[in-house]
Amino acid sequence: MYGWTGNILRINLTNRTHKKETFDEQFALKWVGGRGFALKILWDELKPGIDPLGPENKLIISVGPIAGIPAPNTGKTVVAAKSPLTGGYGDGNLGTRVTEQMRKAGYDIIIIEGQSDKPIYLYIEDDKIEYLPADEIWGKGTYDTHAYLYKKYGKGAGVLSIGQGGENLNLYAMIRSLEGRAGGRPGIGAVMGSKKLKAIVIKGSKPIPVADPDGMRKLGLDDLRKVGEIDKQTGWSIQGTTGVLAWCNEVAALPVRNMRKTHHPDAWKIDGERLNNARVATYGCPNCTMRCGITILDHEGHESELDYENIGMLGSNLEIFELDQVASLNYLCDDFGLDTISAGAVLAFYADAIDHGAIKGDFRFGDAEKAKELLRKAALREGEVGNLLADGTMRMAQRIGQGSEAYAMHVKGLEISAYNCKFIPGMALAFGTSPIGAHHKESWVITYELKQSQRDSYGPEKAAKVIELQRIRGGLFEFIVACRFPWIELGWDINHYTTYFNKVTGLNWTLDDFWKVADRIYALMKFFWVREFPDWNRTKDYPPMIWFDPANADTEGPIAGKVLELDKYEKLLDFYYEQRGWDRRGIPTKKTAEALDLKEEAAEVEKFTKLE
């Protein structure tokens, strides 16, 4: 078997034991890697209803067949667990040296089970596994933690760590690696914290099994160079993702004031142009020649690496338009190991609830200094307010009540990322059906909705586009594990990835083979949710109700007077379910499950609910 090491490293932190297991070709071909591996293992090994922050949850770190191979943007790794934020399947990917080091150490999957009684970190070097006391780094931010570990193990080591957010079980704590890189939005850092695992350091020395090593190496290096050249010609990385802010502001899609507004006259102050002008450094993931990590100095003088989500959620959504202050909030999130998207949404919701008299407090939109104080409280779970904010928007709204659920901007418990879909039906559907809760990484249809379709269409073509993009973004890129940015941003043909995959594995797959795996993974992710929530119904795929509220319509600008319409959204959801072969509750039918080789999984889910 080429392309996969075929090895799983299973580590139990309760009794500090580990063993090497193997997986066979059938498993590899069915689930491919990354998200596919993580999902299938969590499905098979977790009992439904377990406490995500208890010893029974498992933290999975997994890579895909092209991960770590010198080729465009292959430096990503998937981290996954049952999410403490949503209660469903949760994962994320991040750029890290772990990708290559883990493969060189001989593993495609690491499963971390149990719970340590004391704070520790893991050192993995090929077959050697050490459980080391984390006394010197527990309680520290991710920057100090990484510096400590790099000093000890060298800059080339793969390091994943949590900050104080994960240690204190903040429900949107992430896992950090390198400058500005983080993954696992649905609280995967809290799962790591619950295991008292501060960090994982990994080094490897073995070759990665590649079917055509010379051919792949030549092609990969050549393509890395080509991608770098296209980036230079097009200038994409001058602003990277942050170019999106000015555009969203123009087309009324920007999150402003807890997404109550869609544009703001001061948005330019924090846009990609200003950011590029303030740049002091650029960082990126391994194996990337179009590095997008624009780094500026924050209000306190720290280096802070920003992308669009950061400036959207910690800037415009909080009506903070001082770039250095937005950078400070971003730095704090990175250091505490908090998800910037959820943190921005949580603070905005808190300010909004205060504004609407649903809760008493002294935080107002635009108050950067207070926002910093609240972030610290949320990360450390300090006092009543810290504990409230640390639990995420969904639980905050349940506690606050007073109708605040309508403007708690999340889907399935995961906060909505920086696209205000007050009047963007297809993107609202993309958030609604995103399989880990509202995340833009699964499907992003806004440009399609404005360019090739009608913005106000709720037609089957939009459902089809959402599915097409989910297959590519939430499917292919998450299971072969690579960054998607070369594909649209630089127009790097999707067929390149089939070539890499085939060169690495020696197989002869086509894109259709990939789409089948993607659909299988999407179906099983839904089964995972249904098994956890057996009374599953389609309302779980709804975006927040405020997007349907005519009283919330913009009073001026491109979408003045317009909001989403619920009856039409229902129809759009029906189109989506029909095209996916799911029933009206949004659950894959038996026939669909069988066509995707999920017969056993369907039988398991039938213990909880009847499938159609």
Add this chain to the structure above:
Amino acid sequence: MKVTVKLIGPFINTLGFSEKQIELPAEATVEMVLSSLPLDPARPKIVTRNGQAVALNEKLKDGDRVVISPIYSGG
């Protein structure tokens, strides 16, 4: 008539401005704006007028805001 042209992302660096007003003859179309700018015609882009998607042959009005952006796939 006067129309404001706003560029997004790297187009700012390509053309050397971020936003400016341009003078156009009455009845000018979006296409005329595009062809007056040295942007690679083969490069995929999305053009909006006052925040709405626009057809290239659409006629512009005095005071319109035309935004030209490369295609993104999200942040």
